[in-house]
Amino acid sequence: MKNLIVLSRSAPPEVCGMSDYCYNVALQLQTYYDKVELGVALLPMNLTQKGGPIIEHWETLLDRALSSNTPHDIMLNYTPTAYQSFGMPISLLKRLKRLKKENKSNRIYVLIHELWNNSIDLKIHHKILNSLYSISGKSILKMADDVAAFTADQKNLISTIKPGKEVHRSIIGTNIIPNECHMAFKHVRKPGQWVVFGLPHTRLWTIDKFKNILYDCHKSGFIHQLIAIGPIDTKYSQQELNIANTIFGKGVLIQTGPLFGNDITDYFLTSEVALVGQNADSLSKSGSFASLAAHGVPVVCEVPLTLVDPPGKYIIRPDELKHELKSGSISEKSQALYDWFWKNRSWEAIGKDFNSWMNP
Incomplete structure (x- = not known):
């Protein structure tokens, strides 16, 4: 050696x-x-x-x-x-x-x-x-x-x-992980609590990208709160709030500001859906995506089904989301993505x- x-x-x-x-x-x-x-x-x-x-x-x-x-x-x-x-x-x-x-x-x-x-x-x-x-x-x-x-x-x-x-x-790995890897499915996820995670400009871009599906899901009763985790001291965080208020009305977007790892984990373990706005190539380099997968959060992202790493078949495409929520199959994909993370990205x-x- x-x-x-x-x-x-x-x-x-x-x-x-x-x-x-x-x-x-x-x-x-x-x-x-x-x-x-x-x-x-x-x-x-x-x-x-x-x-x-x-x-x-x-x-x-x-x-x-x-x-x-x-x-x-x-x-x-x-x-x-x-x-x-x-x-x-x-x-x-x-x-x-x-x-x-x-x-x-x-x-x-x-x-x-x-x-x-x-x-x-x-x-x-x-x-x-x-x-x-x-x-x-x-x-x-x-x-x-x-x-x-x-x-x-x-x-x-x-x-x-x-x-x-x-x-x-x-x-790519992540330091934002549950204290114990099996915790992800011992918590009850709150129906209607969705999460978007990252820097203000990334969150803004993600919400804008998904604004039509967000409007539709809120109108259909699938979204009660959208938790935005990350810094809130820039012009982008104000723009994020403005566009969210346009989509949902006031009071749905909750901007937490920057949080410590354990506090982020608490939100990840109780959120029903996470929104990720990246493309297939950048997703493989995303620590934010890896941290969501580590917590078993169902991830919505516009990537091809054929994507290998990370596996596209375990990620929910926006046009599938309402069906996945209604049928309950969303939990099967989140379990598979979670298992994939701990086998390949720990x-x-x-x-x-x-x-x-x-x-x-």
Whole structure:
């Protein structure tokens, strides 16, 4: 076995989706390595080292690895500005090249969270920054022994940089889960309590997308409350309230503001339906969707029945919703989606997936 260094922008308790993901993956990969450490560009304030991987600045950990005879695997979690604000982390590139050169047993794995923007409509200063992102990103990808990404678009772009090399599809998890996985079906769901979860602009877009079915279901008596969970301090949250009042009248939309995990769980365990406005490709990268599936909430989303990951057959399409509610078959799909999550998207499952291609 080897040592593993996971590189990330930061770590908990810093609020950062990528950093949170990296920390949880590092925890799981401790099963497969002698030693796992987390190297970050930004050390979080109030850092407490209580179990789990040791967290230090990435330069410290890579320098230690360079002076060691022990083989190291490096798992670099990539976004264009994670390690340098202008997207050109020269010191990181130099250390990675030395690691590859000085010990042939050292391996570099790259997990793509975000890539540069290839749009031709960028303003001049954005084009300059984007060129830096592209140069450094391509250099990192070319050094990588293996690469993983979350979306099909990311995989397609990487394949043009590393032709003939398999790009693995990585899995999104969530930290918003029930305290015990079997809790989801021990709670009584409240008829007519629906939920929409996420940032204000996402919730607004979702409600607007489903406004016709929302109006119809409210008129038919299927909706009594729509719980909107997430921040409410932007213009989008006011627009969300305005459009909901137009659809339902006043008093149906309840905006909770940001909540802690246990409070979110309480709503998820009692809601009858959840609305998700994403498309099929982005759904696979959605932590919000994963958290709903983890709680067994019936999910309404416009995705094809043939979708494999996540399985479209367990997701309710808007035109099926009224029939599912009337027939009671909605609970069968939510149970199947819940089972799928715990088998395929739990942190333990994600750790096994990483190990399957990092240590085949």
